[in-house]
Amino acid sequence: MKIAVFFVGEVRDAGFNASALAGADVATAEGLAEISIISGVRYDQDAIRARLAEVVPEVDGLVFIGGQGNITTPEIAAQYPGKKFAIVQGQKTGPNLASYDVLQEDSAFLAGALAARLTQSGTVGHLSGHRVPPGLKGRAAFVAGARQANPDIQVLTGFCGTQDDRTVTKAWAAAEISAGADIIFTMLNDARSGAIEACREGRARQIGNAMDWVEVDPEVFIASAIARIDLGVKGAIKDMVAGIIPDTPVHLGLAQGDFASLSMGGDVLDVHKEYIAKIAQDIRNGTCTVPNTYDGPEFQP
Structure with missing residues (x-):
């Protein structure tokens, strides 16, 4: 399965994005999917939409990193009902869209x-x-x-x-x-x-x-x-590959473990x-x- 992990801003930022990248790297190392990294996208909804439109046709699924994805990911998920989508730090769900929220x-x-x-x-x-x-x-x-x-x-x-x-x-x-x-x-x-x-x-x-x-x-x-954003990313990829689409946002905090x-x-x-x-x-x-x-x-x- 081809999955794109989509980042707004620089991916090696010594922060949130870097933690998410670590999760994608672990998923790659474990052979969960064929994973590509999309990064450097400007924090602008039109720029995000344009880049998503380029990436989504080439993959089977896409994991959007960050709360910015709550606006654009549901839109493109509706346009491509045959593909799978997830937002890490998201609150939106749909027939082909899941959200995972690491409780920072x-x-x-x-x-x-x-x-x-x-x-x-x-x-x-x-x-x-x-x-x-x-x-x-x-x-x-x-x-x-x-x-x-x-x-x-x-x-x-x-x-x-x-x-x-x-x-x-x-x-x-x-x-x-x-x-x-x-x-x-x-x-x-x-x-x-x-x-x-x-x-x-x-x-x-x-x-x-x-x-x-x-x-x-x-x-x-x-x-x-x-905040173990890396575990949220790995979990999103693992569920996507397994065809699991939770119908409510998955919360990952102290009550759920060492997140x-x-x-x-x-x-x-x-x-x-x-x-x-x-x-x-x-x-x-x-x-x-x-x-x-x-x-x-x-x-x-």
């Missing part, structure tokens, strides 16, 4: 709780790029986790409009630091490097997402909200690690609910 918000909630416990200034930050559902849910969860740990915490939250422009993210992160944030949770792709530079210059700490940034740069990263976690640096005290472990268990057993909406103020630099 579970680990974002843990990130918020840790940030609130560790801040010295009483102010923490959140910075993301595009307003897609996974990013919006991640922001809501981070704020909620922070407020559960400290109801008086101040959270500066913003979407800068880009996942890949490091100049923009550096300016936004620096502005949040200037406004008092000493820990910033970033949900970014290639542009994370700008936020890293701002944190290094401003002597702030950062909590990353998707992959384990603590291993990459422990000087800047106090923690990282890990989300919070990596913490060696300088995080055991008392904080134990606190985070207790919250994670509460999410698993359903006694802690992670919200997915936020209607509070937003930071502008």
Whole structure:
């Protein structure tokens, strides 16, 4: 079976896309399907539609990576009822369309709780790029986790409009630091490097997402909200090959297994690690609910 895995933006972004690519690579190595990688597509719905129109006729199935696919994938799935489609981080389903949602918000909630416990200034930050559902849910969860740990915490939250422009993210992160944030949770792709530079210059700490940034740069990263997007991609491909099309979105979070976690640096005290472990268990057993909406103020630099 020929399956295209479709990426918006750069695929080796040291973030969300890179984690998804790892899942596609594992599926290829295990011989699940003949997999091709489509990447570098601009974050523009017309550009996405045009590229999909080129790719879909050549394959048997397509896995769209990212919440951007909630708009265009159902459209093209309806045009090609004989082919199979899936969205990873999606919410749309259909006769030939499945969605798999790795619950990044579970680990974002843990990130918020840790940030609130560790801040010295009483102010923490959140910075993301595009307003897609996974990013919006991640922001809501981070704020909620922070407020559960400290109801008086101040959270500066913003979407800068880009996942890949490091100049923009550096300016936004620096502005949040200037406004008092000493820990910033970033949900970014290639542009994370700008936020890293701002944190290094401003002597702030950062909590990353998707992959384990603590291993990459422990000087800047106090923690990282890990989301196993790779497992979501592999699962989508495996189901597609087997002809399985779930009629509701498949949620993959703490309650379903080790799809989300919070990596913490060696300088995080055991008392904080134990606190985070207790919250994670509460999410698993359903006694802690992670919200997915936020209607509070937003930071502008």
